[in-house]
Amino acid sequence: MSNVKCSVNLNRTKLIIFGITGLFVAILIFALVFGTKQSPQTQVVGDILVWGVIDEPDIINQFVVEFKKSYPKVNITYQKKSANTYEKDLINALAAGRGPDIFYIHNTWLPKHADKIFPDYEEYMTVNSFRDTFVDVAYNDFVLGDEIYALPLYVDTLALFYNKDIFNSVGIANPPSTWEGLLSMVPSLTKKDSSGGISRSAIAMGTAKNIDKATDILSLLMLQSGVKMFDEERMQTTFDQRTMENDIEYPSGQQSLEFYVNFSNAKKSVYTWNNQMPYSIDAFLEGKTAMMINYSYQVENLRSRAPHLKFGVSLAPQPKGAQQSVNYADYWGLTVSKTSKYPDVAWFFAHYLMEKEQSTAYIKMASKPTARRDLVNTQRNQERELGIFAQQSLSAYSWYQPDNIAVSKIFENMIELTASGVSALSAITDAARKIDLLIPHP
Structure with missing residues (x-):
């Protein structure tokens, strides 16, 4: 019986020694790792x-x-x-x-x-x-x-800026959510003088030289219409033509170009802008246009330049019946x-x-x-x-652009040519070929 007690005591002693030794080793490792090594x-x-x-x-x-x-x-x-x-x-x-x-x-x-x-x-x-x-x-x-x-x-994305006072003055309660709705507002929002000149525009669209972000607005219209800007390999532009890919037909950008330029075409019912108008941001500040399309940083710019201007911001117009929204990023x-x-x-x-x-x-x-x-x-x-x-x-x-500055200038020229009377087909074909020349080839 005494042998059994002795064995138990020895085992307890070993456990205590092992425990103390283990604790000492753990403390030593902790000290070595965290005491001498620099933190991450x-x-x-x-x-x-x-x-x-x-x-x-x-x-x-x-x-x-x-x-x-x-x-x-x-x-x-x-x-x-x-x-x-x-x-x-x-x-x-x-x-x-x-x-x-x-x-x-x-x-x-x-x-x-x-x-x-x-x-x-x-x-x-x-x-x-x-x-x-x-x-x-x-x-x-x-x-x-x-x-x-x-x-x-x-x-950032393009959105619609609208003058609340002008909208209220003609009895329009809300900004348009579709392009079709916007077109229907143009006659009410546009003011012309006795000689037929535009004294107040409905929206700053139709030209390039006096419209801020004109080429981005046109890109938005093209993408919303489903235009395929480049081929899959990004080796050739396709926005100037109808294309077929995976049994899906993509439209040409010609219709989007015509839609945009029609706002500056005096022969069209939506005529509301021309090259004699002030720069689009100035026109909006001065109450000479009821709407403009631009990016978020213009909110702060407008407030600082015209603290008393009552304006609102709404989602960019979409095509009527569109299954999903398409917006343009910058x-x-x-x-x-x-x-x-x-x-x-x-x-x-x-x-x-x-x-x-x-x-x-x-x-x-x-x-x-x-x-x-x-x-x-x-x-x-x-x-x-x-x-x-x-x-x-x-x-x-957004869309692939081999050189965004050059592409912007080409698009501006395409808009101005069409606005001056050159056919949209000719202008967009010429623009596509010029952008093709910018594409780097191996």
Whole structure:
């Protein structure tokens, strides 16, 4: 019996010794790992230069300050560049090896600047995660194959601005939701003088030179009509012709061009605009047009320039009976230069800015519509005007443009030629061939 008690006591003693030894080892490991090794935050090191074009330094610098609290060894410098020379300055700086680590990229720029970009790390975000996080148009613009080339700061869309006083004066209670409804309002909203000249336009549409975003408005009309702008390989334009693909017939953009230009055709019943009218934004400010189509940043511009102007913003008109809404996008994103010495740190900071908390703060400070799916409903419910643009981001589209500046000039010329009397067929055919010449060939 005494042998049994002795055995039990020995076992208890061993257990106590093993327990104490195990605890000591655990404490030693903890001390070695967490006492001598730097935390992940202090290991992130780098000097990052950011070039922007739309955001003031005080906005971005607020995020830089917060970021440095967690990552003190990262130095981030933000510089706002002139919009007029930004792209040229960027190209020259990158070519000379003195460009930024992170730079703002327009949603149409990837075709001509993809070779200057260091694609994102899959460890930071997968393509599927990108698709789940951001609205569809950002995926179409910033993802090539299985690589992410940029992250959207926001997504803006064209919407309808209308003068409430003018609408009230002619007895129109609500803005049009369809193009057909808009056409029916043109006679009531248009005012002509004794000589037949236009003293007040119903809507700023029909020309290019004196209409802000004229080419975007035409692109919107084409996409809403189902026009296929390019072939699948993106080697040839198709917006000037009817095309058949997978047993689906796509219309020509000619009808959309004619629809747009008819607003400046004195022979048409919807004649309401011409080249003698003031620039569209000025015309709207002065009450010389009842409606215009533009982006969200015009809300703040209009309020600052004309505090007493009573205007509203509504969803962009859609074709009557359309099965789904189609809107047109314009926005900027962040990308990382191929010449950056710290591409991993640069992308890390870019992702930090796109996180839900930071993105919520950014769209509030910058007055921008969100690009994140999980913030659309919040912005739609909390912000009257910006909510309109946020809602439209879910149905926003863009189209492949080999050189957005050149394409815009070609479209402007196409509009002006048609408005001057050249047939729409001839003008759109010529425009398509000119854009074909911009396409890079292997």
